[in-house]
Amino acid sequence: MAFEVGAVPFNPDGWGPPDATTTITNTSSLPLNVPFAPFSRAEKLGRIADWTRNNPNAGRPNAGKNASDSVFDFTADDSFPAAGGAGDEDFRLVDGKLPTRPKFGPKWRFNQHRPQLPQRRDEEVEAKKREAEKERARRDRLYNLNRSNQNQQRREAAAFKSSVDIQPEWNMLDQIPFSTFSKLSFAAPEPEDLLLCGGLEFYDRTYDRVTPKSERRLERFKNRNFFKVTTTDDPVIRRLANEDKATVFATDSILATLMCAPRSVYSWDIVVQRVGNKLFFDKRDGSQLDLLSVHETSQEPLPEAKDDINSAYSLSVEAAYINQNFSQQVLIRDGKKVTFDEPNPFASEGEEVASVGYRYRRWKLDNEMYLVARCEVQSVAEVNNQRSFMTLNALNEFDPKYSGLDWRQKLETQRGAVLATELKNNANKLAKWTAQALLGSADMMKLGYVSRVHPRDHFNHVILAVVGYKPRDFAAQINLNTSNMWGIVKSIVDLCMKLNEGKYVLVKDPSKPQVRIYEVPVDAFENDYVEEPLPEDEQAQPPAEGVENGEANGIANDVEDKAVEAALA
Numbered sequence: 001m002a003f004e005v006g007a008v009p010f011n012p013d014g015w016g017p018p019d020a021t022t023t024i025t026n027t028s029s030l031p032l033n034v035p036f037a038p039f040s041r042a043e044k045l046g047r048i049a050d051w052t053r054n055n056p057n058a059g060r061p062n063a064g065k066n067a068s069d070s071v072f073d074f075t076a077d078d079s080f081p082a083a084g085g086a087g088d089e090d091f092r093l094v095d096g097k098l099p100t101r102p103k104f105g106p107k108w109r110f111n112q113h114r115p116q117l118p119q120r121r122d123e124e125v126e127a128k129k130r131e132a133e134k135e136r137a138r139r140d141r142l143y144n145l146n147r148s149n150q151n152q153q154r155r156e157a158a159a160f161k162s163s164v165d166i167q168p169e170w171n172m173l174d175q176i177p178f179s180t181f182s183k184l185s186f187a188a189p190e191p192e193d194l195l196l197c198g199g200l201e202f203y204d205r206t207y208d209r210v211t212p213k214s215e216r217r218l219e220r221f222k223n224r225n226f227f228k229v230t231t232t233d234d235p236v237i238r239r240l241a242n243e244d245k246a247t248v249f250a251t252d253s254i255l256a257t258l259m260c261a262p263r264s265v266y267s268w269d270i271v272v273q274r275v276g277n278k279l280f281f282d283k284r285d286g287s288q289l290d291l292l293s294v295h296e297t298s299q300e301p302l303p304e305a306k307d308d309i310n311s312a313y314s315l316s317v318e319a320a321y322i323n324q325n326f327s328q329q330v331l332i333r334d335g336k337k338v339t340f341d342e343p344n345p346f347a348s349e350g351e352e353v354a355s356v357g358y359r360y361r362r363w364k365l366d367n368e369m370y371l372v373a374r375c376e377v378q379s380v381a382e383v384n385n386q387r388s389f390m391t392l393n394a395l396n397e398f399d400p401k402y403s404g405l406d407w408r409q410k411l412e413t414q415r416g417a418v419l420a421t422e423l424k425n426n427a428n429k430l431a432k433w434t435a436q437a438l439l440g441s442a443d444m445m446k447l448g449y450v451s452r453v454h455p456r457d458h459f460n461h462v463i464l465a466v467v468g469y470k471p472r473d474f475a476a477q478i479n480l481n482t483s484n485m486w487g488i489v490k491s492i493v494d495l496c497m498k499l500n501e502g503k504y505v506l507v508k509d510p511s512k513p514q515v516r517i518y519e520v521p522v523d524a525f526e527n528d529y530v531e532e533p534l535p536e537d538e539q540a541q542p543p544a545e546g547v548e549n550g551e552a553n554g555i556a557n558d559v560e561d562k563a564v565e566a567a568l569a
Contacts (some may be wrong), residue, residue: 031321032140130259154182162510163267163288170518173504174495178262179511184487191361191441194372195236196340200380203390203446207466212408218461219452221328224354228290228348229284232273234374236345236360238323241278246362246370248493249282254288255282255373256435258492259485263428265296266312267510271525275503279493284525292319298425300402309458310398318458319396324354326448327378330466331355338380338387357389359440365490375440388443391471393433395422397451407451411465418449419467423478431480437471438482444468484550 011018210216211521230251237249242496254267254270258281268289271282283289294315295302309318340357359375377389401404403421410418423430437445446468453460495517496504503524507516511535 010512056378083234094178135377140369150317154472161267163270164505164507166507166518167520167524170505170520173499173517175509175514175516175520177219178515181262181488181491182484182493184428185481185483186365186487186490187246187362187483188365188486188490193359194240194362195342195360197236197342197358197360198344198353199337199339200357200377200389201333201337203379203381203392204330204332205381207330207448207463208468210463210465212411212464215464216329218322218325218463219329221325221354223352224328225347225351226324226354226356227344227347230285231280231374232282235357236342237372237374240360241280246288246372247277248281248365248369248371249277249372251283251361251440252373252375252436253280254283255434255439255489256432258288258489259430259435260431261384261488261515262482262513263297263431264508265428266293266508268508268567270506271285272499272504274496274499276501279496288316290320291316292323293426293427293429294319294396294398295402296429297427302402309456310402315396315398318398319394322396322450322461323394326450326463327392328354329463330392330446330448332381361441365493369493371489371493372438375436377440377442379446380441381444389440391433391437391442392448393427393445394448394463395555396461399452399455407449407464410445411449415465424484427478431478432470433479434475434478435485438475445471445474485513525528 009018024422207216231249231254234251240246241249257264257268257270266288269284269287270289271284273280273282294312303317305311306313308314337355338357343357344353344356355375355378359377359379361373361375363371363373365371375457376391378392381388381390397403397407403425405414405418405421407418433445433447446466448463449465449467450461450463452458453462469477492506499519503522505518505520505524507518508514509516
């Protein structure tokens with residue numbers, strides 16, 4: 001079959017097809033599928049021109065990915081105009097590929113719809129800044145409030161535990177909120193000394209010059225015995241009760257606990273025994289009253305784990321250990337003593353005891369009721385040939401991050417700030433020490449600042465400073481009202497005197513500021529019986545001569561010191 005070549009129009013004016021103005025008579029002889037743009041033979045051609053729509057990529061999400069998607073459009077730019085007549089001015093060559101996107105996401109999308117803010121004046125800018133600061137302050141207040149509430153909840157879960165297990169058979173008689181204590185007042189008359197026992201060593205004034213730069217290592221006095229004897233186990237109080245010297249009997253630590261009850265946070269308990277017309281305020285064996293609270297009134301919670309060296313219980317044992325050793329180290333140990341009418345009523349003959357003086361004092365509460373209390377002083381000093389009694393107590397620093405102040409840096413320059421911080425964190429303990437000094441009519445109360453050698457070493461300590469205060473001046477400084485203190489004691493005594501004969505217990509509520517009174521069985525808190533006989537070597541030995549029953553159960557210093565060391569280990 002012969003091959004026919006179609007008619008090719010001749011362009012006498014140059015290369016390529018003739019202009020559109022040239023008349024072509026035989027249109028059927030024109031070549032078909034002739035591209036209007038240069039191309040390479042290696043390219044794969046799809047459609048060359050789209051005559052049906054203006055946007056060839058509409059509805060095609062993958063359009064423009066291949067080279068074959070290059071199309072001709074009538075609405076594109078003038079980058080490749082085709083030569084033609086008047087009807088070809090809308091013919092454009094376009095590329096259907098989408099614009100190149102950045103590698104890590106289309107950042108341009110975040111700016112394309114952002115409204116442009118108008119230029120503000122200076123007053124508007126300042127107003128905006130003030131509003132922003134107010135909003136920030138409001139958020140800070142809410143954050144601190146929530147944080148304090150969380151700390152309070154943690155403290156309630158960790159430290160707010162009842163000091164005694166309330167038994168189901170106990171009968172609650174009354175509960176007294178602390179708010180009623182603030183309105184009480186009673187002007188107690190001056191006390192009279194019935195008897196003085198024990199012996200006191202003189203205070204070493206060189207400790208008044210101790211500074212953090214000339215600190216003293218805290219010594220241990222394992223050979224000296226300390227006694228924490230409750231009221232009914234005191235032979236002198238028993239003798240005074242038999243002589244009808246008073247109707248109410250207590251110790252200074254128990255009275256101080258009652259007097260400062262509104263400042264307490266941790267739970268405590270006091271046993272009340274009504275025998276005939278007499279009233280005895282006692283503490284249980286192993287009671288929390290023998291220990292010293294640490295950070296009781298602080299807002300920062302202590303660790304919850306009991307075996308942690310910074311837990312509430314561990315710090316209480318450590319504080320009691322520090323307080324005993326400090327009261328003996330700041331004395332002149334040359335053998336000179338001030339002895340009183342009778343020796344220490346709790347010590348055996350030849351036993352080395354701590355320097356302590358017991359003053360059995362009597363207060364008149366009304367025409368028919370007197371109160372006798374055993375008060376303690378730890379030292380004596382001579383001023384102008386006159387003897388003055390002293391109480392010795394020690395504050396302890398365990399970790400500066402809990403108090404916010406480093407004693408080694410602040411005691412010399414900002415001692416007032418350190419004391420103010422301790423008054424905030426240990427308000428109840430300092431108030432009880434002040435009350436005990438007032439009950440014993442001490443002329444001076446010495447406060448020692450004792451810190452750990454290292455925050456993680458809870459067994460080695462140093463004395464950084466010793467400061468003295470007059471009890472009445474210090475009581476006024478910490479807002480401790482003596483009339484209110486005695487008003488609290490008088491109201492509790494009047495309430496207990498209305499009870500029937502028997503045994504009762506006053507318990508500070510572990511989570512609320514109130515005191516509850518329970519009626520308990522007569523044999524409650526007594527552990528002097530066993531269900532089966534023990535071997536002879538394990539049986540309890542009889543008390544030594546001159547020591548009442550119950551005093552040999554751990555009140556001697558060697559046993560107590562071993563227990564302290566075991567707890568601190």
